[in-house]
Amino acid sequence: EVQLLESGGGLAQPGGSLRLSCVASGFTFSAYTMIWVRQAPGKGLEWVSSITGDGFTGDGGRTYYADSVKGRFTISRDNSKNTLSLQMNSLRAEDTAVYYCAKDRCSTASCFNNDYWGQGTLVTVSS
Amino acid sequence: DIQMTQSPSTLSASVGDSVTITCRASQSISTWLAWYQQKPGKAPTLLIFSASGLQSGVSSRFSGSGSGTEFTLTISSLQSDDFATYYCQQYDNYPLTFGGGTKVEVK
Numbered sequence: 001e002v003q004l005l006e007s008g009g010g011l012a013q014p015g016g017s018l019r020l021s022c023v024a025s026g027f028t029f030s031a032y033t034m035i036w037v038r039q040a041p042g043k044g045l046e047w048v049s050s051i052t053g054d055g056f057t058g059d060g061g062r063t064y065y066a067d068s069v070k071g072r073f074t075i076s077r078d079n080s081k082n083t084l085s086l087q088m089n090s091l092r093a094e095d096t097a098v099y100y101c102a103k104d105r106c107s108t109a110s111c112f113n114n115d116y117w118g119q120g121t122l123v124t125v126s127s
Numbered sequence: 128d129i130q131m132t133q134s135p136s137t138l139s140a141s142v143g144d145s146v147t148i149t150c151r152a153s154q155s156i157s158t159w160l161a162w163y164q165q166k167p168g169k170a171p172t173l174l175i176f177s178a179s180g181l182q183s184g185v186s187s188r189f190s191g192s193g194s195g196t197e198f199t200l201t202i203s204s205l206q207s208d209d210f211a212t213y214y215c216q217q218y219d220n221y222p223l224t225f226g227g228g229t230k231v232e233v234k
Contacts, residue, residue: 027169044225044226045216045225045226045228046164047222047224050174050221050223055196064221067222100170102170105173105182112161112218113216114171115182
């Protein structure tokens with residue numbers, strides 16, 4: 001059974017940092033592109049960042065970011081620990097959201113849509 | 128960036144109704160479109176990929192169509208479990224972008 005378990009959310013001050021983690025199980029984590037998507041309270045879904053897996057033309061670890069987080073957030077993965085991470089620095093009030101990690105539907109090449117999602121972790125940025 | 132516009136933002140319907148949600152892209156995205164369902168307090172679930180491909184395990188009452196810039200999600204014979212918010216998402220290009228969502232509520 002595929003499972004994604006996020007952790008690391010909480011309260012941070014503006015300008016502060018948090019590190020989110022997503023521990024995966026039930027599939028070959030290293031093969032899949034993984035993403036972070038966030039949802040501000042009462043709002044819609046916003047893609048945050050993606051990192052490719054080894055199955056993506058053998059060129060795993062390529063990263064992509066939304067302009068709103070570029071230069072502040074860093075996505076990474078530790079395939080030995082089946083863990084996806086999101087290091088969030090210089091946090092702003094507008095980063096307040098539930099953050100979801102999600103697994104790409106395909107392994108040999110990224111499909112860019114996501115069949116399994118974690119339960120989400122809430123990040124609140126406030127003084 | 129490719130903008131995704133959904134309509135309506137809210138749709139009132141009854142059990143047994145057939146409903147259609149529209150998603151428009153600001154430029155052609157071929158069929159690089161997915162649909163997700165989200166219930167309050169829960170993560171999204173994938174319904175449709177490649178505009179019309181039904182995700183494994185999803186009821187055949189859900190169907191998607193369209194290409195280029197205009198897409199639709201149709202739910203036939205609406206069931207009580209279908210009352211939720213639905214999002215389209217383009218993946219023609221980064222940044223991946225979602226529509227604003229359509230809430231299907233009880234009439």
